[in-house]
Amino acid sequence: MLSRLKFILPLMAAGALLAAPTAFAVPAAPAAATAPQLETIIKPKASTADHSKFKELNRNFRTGPQVTEACLICHTEAAKQVQHTKHWTWESTDPKTGQVRGKKNIINNYCTSPVSNEKDCMACHAGYGWKDDNFDFKVEKNVDCLICHDQTGTYRKLPGDAGHPVYKRVEFPKGSGKFVEPADLKKVAQSIGMPSRSNCGSCHFFGAGGNGAKHGDLDASLQHPGKYLDVHMDEKGLNFTCTTCHATSSHEVSGSRYNVAAAVKGPAHIRGKQDESPAACQSCHSDKPHHEAMLNQHTEKLACQTCHIPEYARNEVGTEASWDWSQATIMGPDGKPMVSKDSAGRRKFDSKKGTWVWDSYVIPEYRWYNGVSTYKVIGDKIDPSKTVQINEVGGSPNDPDSRIWPTKVHRGKQPYDKVNNYLTVQHTAGEDHTALWHNFDWQKAIGAGMKAAKLPYSGEYGFVDTEMTWPITHMVAPKHDALSCEQCHSKQGRLQGIAGVYLPSRDSNRWLDMAGWTLVLLSLIGVLIHGGLRIYTGKNKGQHK
Amino acid sequence: MNTVNRRIYLYSRYERFWHWSQALLVILMMITGFEVHGSYKLLGFGNAVNLHTVSAWLLLTLWAFTIFWQFTTDEWRQYIPSLKKVDAMVRYYAFGIFRNAPNPFHKTAAKKHNPLQRLAYLALLSMVSPVIWGSGLFYLFYSSWKGLGVDAWLSLEAVAFVHTAGAFMMLVFFIAHVYLTTTGHTPTAHIKTMVTGWEEVD
Ligand code: HEM
Numbered sequence: 067m068l069s070r071l072k073f074i075l076p077l078m079a080a081g082a083l084l085a086a087p088t089a090f091a092v093p094a095a096p097a098a099a100t101a102p103q104l105e106t107i108i109k110p111k112a113s114t115a116d117h118s119k120f121k122e123l124n125r126n127f128r129t130g131p132q133v134t135e136a137c138l139i140c141h142t143e144a145a146k147q148v149q150h151t152k153h154w155t156w157e158s159t160d161p162k163t164g165q166v167r168g169k170k171n172i173i174n175n176y177c178t179s180p181v182s183n184e185k186d187c188m189a190c191h192a193g194y195g196w197k198d199d200n201f202d203f204k205v206e207k208n209v210d211c212l213i214c215h216d217q218t219g220t221y222r223k224l225p226g227d228a229g230h231p232v233y234k235r236v237e238f239p240k241g242s243g244k245f246v247e248p249a250d251l252k253k254v255a256q257s258i259g260m261p262s263r264s265n266c267g268s269c270h271f272f273g274a275g276g277n278g279a280k281h282g283d284l285d286a287s288l289q290h291p292g293k294y295l296d297v298h299m300d301e302k303g304l305n306f307t308c309t310t311c312h313a314t315s316s317h318e319v320s321g322s323r324y325n326v327a328a329a330v331k332g333p334a335h336i337r338g339k340q341d342e343s344p345a346a347c348q349s350c351h352s353d354k355p356h357h358e359a360m361l362n363q364h365t366e367k368l369a370c371q372t373c374h375i376p377e378y379a380r381n382e383v384g385t386e387a388s389w390d391w392s393q394a395t396i397m398g399p400d401g402k403p404m405v406s407k408d409s410a411g412r413r414k415f416d417s418k419k420g421t422w423v424w425d426s427y428v429i430p431e432y433r434w435y436n437g438v439s440t441y442k443v444i445g446d447k448i449d450p451s452k453t454v455q456i457n458e459v460g461g462s463p464n465d466p467d468s469r470i471w472p473t474k475v476h477r478g479k480q481p482y483d484k485v486n487n488y489l490t491v492q493h494t495a496g497e498d499h500t501a502l503w504h505n506f507d508w509q510k511a512i513g514a515g516m517k518a519a520k521l522p523y524s525g526e527y528g529f530v531d532t533e534m535t536w537p538i539t540h541m542v543a544p545k546h547d548a549l550s551c552e553q554c555h556s557k558q559g560r561l562q563g564i565a566g567v568y569l570p571s572r573d574s575n576r577w578l579d580m581a582g583w584t585l586v587l588l589s590l591i592g593v594l595i596h597g598g599l600r601i602y603t604g605k606n607k608g609q610h611k
Numbered sequence: 612m613n614t615v616n617r618r619i620y621l622y623s624r625y626e627r628f629w630h631w632s633q634a635l636l637v638i639l640m641m642i643t644g645f646e647v648h649g650s651y652k653l654l655g656f657g658n659a660v661n662l663h664t665v666s667a668w669l670l671l672t673l674w675a676f677t678i679f680w681q682f683t684t685d686e687w688r689q690y691i692p693s694l695k696k697v698d699a700m701v702r703y704y705a706f707g708i709f710r711n712a713p714n715p716f717h718k719t720a721a722k723k724h725n726p727l728q729r730l731a732y733l734a735l736l737s738m739v740s741p742v743i744w745g746s747g748l749f750y751l752f753y754s755s756w757k758g759l760g761v762d763a764w765l766s767l768e769a770v771a772f773v774h775t776a777g778a779f780m781m782l783v784f785f786i787a788h789v790y791l792t793t794t795g796h797t798p799t800a801h802i803k804t805m806v807t808g809w810e811e812v813d
Contacts (some may be wrong), residue, residue, distance in 0.1 A: 363754035548656065549805060552656045556656065568768040570647050570656075571647060572651035573649075578775055581779075582775065583779075585779060586782050586783060589786045593786055593787065597793070603710070
């Protein structure tokens with residue numbers, strides 16, 4: 067026994083000595099890579115060129131393409147570069163699945179498809195003149211430089227002009243009594259600068275035809291946000307522009323929902339380095355951004371956005387939760403088209419478009435996501451007995467490249483071909499007799515849309531439930547507004563529906579709990595009975611001792 | 612009350628310090644542990660986790676010192692089990708105690724624990740503690756699993772299961788243990804002894 071002891075004793079002592087310092091291992095800060103204080107790095111952008119001094123631009127331009135020709139005198143490769151990007155092609159090929167998607171090919175859950183509606187939709191195309199499928203994608207002067215580079219804020223493109231800016235004073239919206247003035251294209255050309263928030267925002271804040279309507283994490287309040295809304299873009303703080311994160315080279319803008327870097331690993335990046343995902347949080351913050359190891363280990367399962375964007379549309383602008391097209395063509399009591407708004411002044415019903423439901427301060431829906439979305443493209447078969455998934459986000463708990471992501475799920479009702487079982491393309495915008503918004507006739511609108519899409523139409527349409535899933539990534543909250551532990555670590559928490567992870571406090575083994583608490587209860591009862599008997603028998607014998 | 616009371620010094624200063632700090636830590640760990648487990652809301656999940664973790668390290672350190680102390684003072688022999696008189700102890704707790712029969716065991720400095728106690732403490736030391744410690748350490752170092760390849764053969768769910776099972780055993784032990792402190796010649800006699808170190812024996 068004693069010889070055994072001699073062996074055990076030093077072992078224990080050594081163990082104790084080893085154990086004591088490890089006590090400090092956990093709270094001690096690992097080399098946590100917090101983001102550099104960018105306010106000290108980013109200076110107001112000062113270009114080396116003053117475009118107002120260039121004689122090429124000192125001209126009275128009449129059209130957008132004329133300006134582009136002037137730009138291309140010096141920027142010889144710019145148009146070719148733009149023509150390779152989604153901003154021009156409205157098409158994108160998934161690098162992993164090979165699926166060809168993009169606005170041109172999918173039917174989304176809002177305005178559905180631009181096909182047959184190009185004159186309106188192309189107000190947000192970085193080009194001039196895309197009005198039908200005869201558009202020539204090789205003509206360089208049709209690239210619109212100004213929509214991204216104008217710094218006067220006067221350059222506007224309206225629906226109906228196929229991507230051309232306003233050349234003549236025009237009432238917009240029609241019948242509103244409000245007028246849009248044409249921009250002085252010379253002044254615009256001379257103002258050229260790097261894209262500001264308003265350049266990107268002129269399209270991306272107003273997706274689906276209304277402020278904040280589409281994304282939920284992008285709206286015009288990001289022009290002048292406070293810290294609460296967006297810790298990075300906070301005008302009085304870091305004051306990021308869109309391109310601070312969406313680092314761009316050769317006009318290729320990084321970061322896209324069509325190809326999301328869902329699970330970026332490793333340390334923070336050095337800007338300028340060849341970088342797959344400069345727009346990802348991790349490129350500045352690394353995948354271990356916290357001081358506590360316990361929090362850092364969460365990044366193996368969670369996207370940063372999950373905790374740090376606790377709600378999206380955190381303002382009164384809000385975002386659309388649903389769009390029901392089946393209500394379109396319903397007329398007002400007087401038989402005339404009708405519109406109505408909700409109490410916050412957001413569109414609620416329009417005989418042209420149907421009904422919408424808006425929401426603000428929205429709690430995201432959480433999904434496993436690996437960055438790959440598979441879209442329904444025009445002509446893809448659907449099962450009308452189920453809710454049609456406009457896009458399906460890929461990913462699973464056991465996939466090392468998947469993370470739990472916050473998403474906006476936008477719900478809708480869309481027309482579909484009841485015989486051929488696919489979503490229809492409809493001709494909505496325009497002044498002709500087949501346009502839905504002019505003639506309020508679904509049959510004609512679908513007929514014209516399907517013809518333009520070169521898709522057979524059976525002549526029978528119905529409406530089907532749809533869902534579209536958007537990963538949420540903007541409007542990052544200040545750290546003190548991030549989710550608290552309890553918001554997921556509890557029985558009715560945010561991640562209630564997420565399978566494949568053991569979440570302390572949410573999960574437990576039912577049988578063990580039952581057995582455990584039964585045993586605890588029995589010992590309590592046993593002890594009470596024993597103690598009660600002691601008191602009782604003690605009394606009977608009179609006071610002892 | 613006319614028996615001549617003899618006092619013996621049963622628990623040294625370190626022993627008492629160790630006992631009470633362990634008691635405090637274990638209570639804290641039960642409170643925070645079952646909150647982490649989701650049984651109730653009290654301090655908030657984050658606070659419970661932090662307190663549980665800090666207590667774990669404190670307890671680990673305390674244990675390191677105590678094991679050292681046990682072996683340098685030879686006190687570990689107090690836990691060597693013996694079946695002698697176990698039946699007498701069982702009979703005492705089951706019947707004798709209600710009839711005011713004398714406790715068959717007499718504490719001495721060399722034998723502080725009655726045979727039943729010895730068995731119970733040994734079970735605690737050799738079964739419950741390893742279960743809690745083993746699983747607790749795995750739980751604590753969850754973030755290192757990947758680097759060590761542990762995630763290939765172990766799931767957090769399994770670790771939590773074992774740890775929770777250990778926690779239930781600890782709670783049951785705790786209930787019985789606290790109750791049995793009231794079985795001295797006065798209900799608080801045992802507690803007093805553990806505070807002062809002195810035991811009155813008749
Ligand atoms: C009397 C002692 C203890 C009790 C009653 C206890 C109880 C519990 C319980 C019930 C849980 C929740 C398990 C779950 O549902 O997932 C838990 C979690 C945990 N326990 Fe313990 N435990 C004790 C000691 C320890 C020790 C000694 C360690 C470390 C060596 C430890 C480390 C942990 C860890 C790391 C967790 C996960 C939550 C956290 O990170 O704090 N526990 N404990």
